[in-house]
Amino acid sequence: MNKRVSDFQCCQRCFYGKMERFNNEQRLRLLQFVTGTSSVPYEGFTALRGSNGLRRFCIEKWGKITSLPRAHTCFNRLDLPPYPSYNMLYEKLLIAVEETSTFGLE
Numbered sequence: 478m479n480k481r482v483s484d485f486q487c488c489q490r491c492f493y494g495k496m497e498r499f500n501n502e503q504r505l506r507l508l509q510f511v512t513g514t515s516s517v518p519y520e521g522f523t524a525l526r527g528s529n530g531l532r533r534f535c536i537e538k539w540g541k542i543t544s545l546p547r548a549h550t551c552f553n554r555l556d557l558p559p560y561p562s563y564n565m566l567y568e569k570l571l572i573a574v575e576e577t578s579t580f581g582l583e
Contacts, residue, residue, distance in 0.1 A: 491563050495567045511550065528551040532552055532553045533553065536554075538556075540558035543558075546558070
């Protein structure tokens with residue numbers, strides 16, 4: 478297996494592990510950051526909807542380690558750079574989730 482691919486798969490596993498360190502408010506903000514909504518469908522995550530119907534949550538490799546994670550709410554997709562450490566992943570996710578705002582109508 479390609480080392481870069483396996484490193485990113487490790488990054489994906491680390492993402493789910495880091496969710497345990499987030500408090501409930503941060504988890505809701507992350508959900509809203511990635512999906513555009515702060516509530517889970519009644520049927521669970523498998524029922525997440527995107528712009529064209531059902532769209533599962535996914536994580537894709539993107540960017541450089543200096544980049545923040547980015548989200549595509551129409552696709553329920555989180556783009557993560559291949560951060561070299563658990564702590565960098567955690568810190569960058571917190572910045573992305575807590576320092577961004579949503580599109581809104583007033």
